[in-house]
Amino acid sequence: MSDTYSGDTTLGITGEHAISSTAERRAVVTSPGATPSREWVIVTRGLKREYDMGGEVVRALRGVDVAIRRNEYVAIMGPSGSGKSTLMNLIGCLDTPTAGEYWLNGVLVSKMEDDELARVRNKEIGFVFQTFNLLPRATALHNVELPLVYAGIPADERKKRAKEALEAVQLDNRMHHKPNELSGGQRQRVAIARALVNRPSILLADEPTGNLDSATSTEIMKVFESLARSGQTVIMVTHEADIAAHARRVVVLRDGLIASDDRREAFKAQVGLA
Amino acid sequence: MPFFEAIKLALSQIRVQKLKSFFTLLGVMIGVMFLIAVVSIVEGMSRYMTEEFAGRILGVNQFTLRRSPNMQFGDVSEETWRAWARRPRIYPPEAKQVRDALPSGTHAAIENINFLTAESVFARPRQVMSVGTEPEYFDIKKYRLTSGRAFSEQEVLRGSPVVVIGVDVAEHFFPNLDPLGRELRIVGQPFQVIGVLEKQGSLFGFSLDRFAIAPYTSPIGNHINPRGDIDGLVVQAMDEVVLGDAMEETRGVMRSIRRLQPSDPDNFELETSAGALSFFAQLKGKLVVFGTALPAIGLIVGALVIMNIMLVAVAERTREIGIRKALGARRRDIMRQFLVEAATLSLFGAAIGIVLGAAMAKLIAATTPLPAAVALWSVIAALAVGAGVGIVAGIYPANRAARMDPILALRQE
Ligand SMILES: Nc1ncnc2c1ncn2[C@@H]1O[C@H](COP(=O)(O)OP(=O)(O)O)[C@@H](O)[C@H]1O
Ligand SMILES: [Mg+2]
Numbered sequence: 001m002s003d004t005y006s007g008d009t010t011l012g013i014t015g016e017h018a019i020s021s022t023a024e025r026r027a028v029v030t031s032p033g034a035t036p037s038r039e040w041v042i043v044t045r046g047l048k049r050e051y052d053m054g055g056e057v058v059r060a061l062r063g064v065d066v067a068i069r070r071n072e073y074v075a076i077m078g079p080s081g082s083g084k085s086t087l088m089n090l091i092g093c094l095d096t097p098t099a100g101e102y103w104l105n106g107v108l109v110s111k112m113e114d115d116e117l118a119r120v121r122n123k124e125i126g127f128v129f130q131t132f133n134l135l136p137r138a139t140a141l142h143n144v145e146l147p148l149v150y151a152g153i154p155a156d157e158r159k160k161r162a163k164e165a166l167e168a169v170q171l172d173n174r175m176h177h178k179p180n181e182l183s184g185g186q187r188q189r190v191a192i193a194r195a196l197v198n199r200p201s202i203l204l205a206d207e208p209t210g211n212l213d214s215a216t217s218t219e220i221m222k223v224f225e226s227l228a229r230s231g232q233t234v235i236m237v238t239h240e241a242d243i244a245a246h247a248r249r250v251v252v253l254r255d256g257l258i259a260s261d262d263r264r265e266a267f268k269a270q271v272g273l274a
Numbered sequence: 275m276p277f278f279e280a281i282k283l284a285l286s287q288i289r290v291q292k293l294k295s296f297f298t299l300l301g302v303m304i305g306v307m308f309l310i311a312v313v314s315i316v317e318g319m320s321r322y323m324t325e326e327f328a329g330r331i332l333g334v335n336q337f338t339l340r341r342s343p344n345m346q347f348g349d350v351s352e353e354t355w356r357a358w359a360r361r362p363r364i365y366p367p368e369a370k371q372v373r374d375a376l377p378s379g380t381h382a383a384i385e386n387i388n389f390l391t392a393e394s395v396f397a398r399p400r401q402v403m404s405v406g407t408e409p410e411y412f413d414i415k416k417y418r419l420t421s422g423r424a425f426s427e428q429e430v431l432r433g434s435p436v437v438v439i440g441v442d443v444a445e446h447f448f449p450n451l452d453p454l455g456r457e458l459r460i461v462g463q464p465f466q467v468i469g470v471l472e473k474q475g476s477l478f479g480f481s482l483d484r485f486a487i488a489p490y491t492s493p494i495g496n497h498i499n500p501r502g503d504i505d506g507l508v509v510q511a512m513d514e515v516v517l518g519d520a521m522e523e524t525r526g527v528m529r530s531i532r533r534l535q536p537s538d539p540d541n542f543e544l545e546t547s548a549g550a551l552s553f554f555a556q557l558k559g560k561l562v563v564f565g566t567a568l569p570a571i572g573l574i575v576g577a578l579v580i581m582n583i584m585l586v587a588v589a590e591r592t593r594e595i596g597i598r599k600a601l602g603a604r605r606r607d608i609m610r611q612f613l614v615e616a617a618t619l620s621l622f623g624a625a626i627g628i629v630l631g632a633a634m635a636k637l638i639a640a641t642t643p644l645p646a647a648v649a650l651w652s653v654i655a656a657l658a659v660g661a662g663v664g665i666v667a668g669i670y671p672a673n674r675a676a677r678m679d680p681i682l683a684l685r686q687e
Binding site for chain 2: 089092094095114115118119121122123127129133134135137146147149150151194198
């Protein structure tokens with residue numbers, strides 16, 4: 001792991017987005033049991049996820065320490081099978097770790113029960129999937145309303161907020177369309193609107209452009225870019241270097257471990273994009 | 275997820291899969307249909323019994339002094355039969371003594387009944403229910419005449435051959451004619467028609483208008499009871515209290531006439547509608563139990579089909595469940611979604627079953643002598659049963675859905 005940029009000032013970079021320094025991150029991930037301060041949206045310590053495949057244990061994550069500060073825009077990269085999705089699912093509270101700590105907004109979620117996790121997913125997390133995961137028979141509007149339904153928001157306010165979210169992704173004229181009446185890019189924008197409608201503290205995206213052509217991918221990346229610029233914490237998995245280059249910080253996974261975690265300039269240099 | 279949201283979702287699910295929903299609901303539909311039909315007919319019969327049969331035929335606040343019971347409910351032993359046959363007959367003088375002892379305001383009339391052959395010059399002979407009685411009988415039965423008059427005490431004393439007839443008798447023997455003053459021969463004896471009764475309708479398909487009423491002392495008397503005894507003395511009291519008094523009086527008079535010792539049992543019968551009603555109440559209970567056993571099987575089959583369909587629905591919608599969970603649905607939200615769906619589905623079937631069952635009951639009532647009345651309680655019960663079947667059938671599939679792992683669910687194609 002490169003320490004080239006340790007000691008960097010992390011906040012207040014004009015025109016650029018905030019990024020935490022390696023030293024700060026190291027400090028927060030190496031104190032087991034300690035509650036991280038609130039500016040750390042995500043802190044994992046020794047996060048492990050193992051799958052028992054009929055006697056044979058698959059170690060998808062073998063001890064991941066990662067700390068992400070509010071407003072950061074982080075790309076997660078790595079070869080197929082390196083554990084990216086597993087890590088995203090853990091961060092997104094869709095899954096629970098075999099071992100290790102996961103703190104979200106200063107709350108230990110790695111020990112939570114099913115229904116508590118559901119509340120966290122509803123309130124704190126917006127998830128964008130590669131395969132969109134929209135309800136096929138529901139309109140765009142209704143799809144966007146869903147998180148608010150489970151948040152117990154009254155119908156009127158739900159509609160209003162869902163409309164606003166769709167307007168924010170320029171889909172106000174497609175609200176009553178079903179997913180099969182929308183293009184891939186439009187579907188993914190519906191998914192983004194849905195992920196953001198409940199104002200989550202983090203926006204997670206697992207290969208959001210994986211099913212899109214390159215023009216549409218660029219369009220979707222612009223949406224994430226502007227969200228990050230407006231202060232939304234974004235964590236995105238991708239295996240395309242040029243897409244990762246949009247992020248300020250790049251975490252590379254290899255065999256269930258973090259191989260590098262650095263500013264994108266370092267990453268660019270590494271992959272020859274600079 | 276709010277309840278209302280779950281119902282909307284369930285209805286849209288039914289709308290999307292109309293045909294499948296229909297077949298799913300067949301069991302519940304048929305079960306509820308028969309439930310409603312059976313209960314309606316039992317209820318109709320029971321209402322008929324209490325209001326029509328007990329009220330009109332047996333009479334409210336009425337009893338009849340008889341030698342032995344006219345109506346036997348349940349099993350009567352050979353021995354009882356023989357004891358009844360040994361009882362002395364009742365003759366008009368005894369009836370008179372009883373009548374004299376009755377509280378004032380009560381009506382009493384001798385009632386002798388038999389089917390006798392009647393004929394007129396206009397029509398073929400026919401069996402007619404013939405009643406030999408006294409003028410007060412018309413008060414007791416609340417009979418109204420559409421034309422003519424009832425007979426008088428004098429005519430009873432004289433044994434006049436006069437007769438008051440029901441509309442069926444009038445129409446049969448005097449088609450398109452005014453029967454008043456005309457001759458009706460009963461068992462070969464000429465009777466003069468002096469009155470026609472208002473239409474009475476029918477009971478279990480039997481016409482209540484096919485009868486003739488004449489003084490018990492008239493020539494039909496000999497044919498109904500050749501020995502000169504009477505079938506019964508009908509007594510009508512004003513209310514329940516007077517009825518009790520009248521029965522006690524009657525019992526006292528009869529026992530003293532017959533010189534019965536205190537230890538002797540009555541050798542006569544005071545028959546009221548109470549016996550009939552309690553018998554019908556018992557019968558109704560049995561009919562309800564028996565009649566609901568069959569629909570219950572339909573409901574069980576219906577529940578199994580719904581459970582199966584819901585399991586399929588849960589499997590087919592695994593990804594949807596995953597999406598909902600990823601967006602924050604808790605176990606209870608998913609549970610509720612599928613329970614409400616199963617219950618709505620089943621309620622829908624029950625509602626159709628209620629309509630069909632009511633229609634079936636009405637159809638049966640219209641085409642057979644059986645009466646039918648759709649009771650509100652049976653509709654409410656059917657709806658409750660419908661929802662209950664759905665919920666019971668939905669628990670297992672809903673629970674399976676609620677416990678799904680979100681990631682595995684999302685991975686499903
Ligand atoms: N549910 C599972 N059961 C068994 N093995 C799994 C499961 N999910 C992921 N894995 C394994 O864990 C490793 C990491 O998978 P994943 O996180 O999906 O990788 P990536 O998203 O980086 O391609 C792989 O070897 C994969 O086969
Ligand atoms: Mg993956």
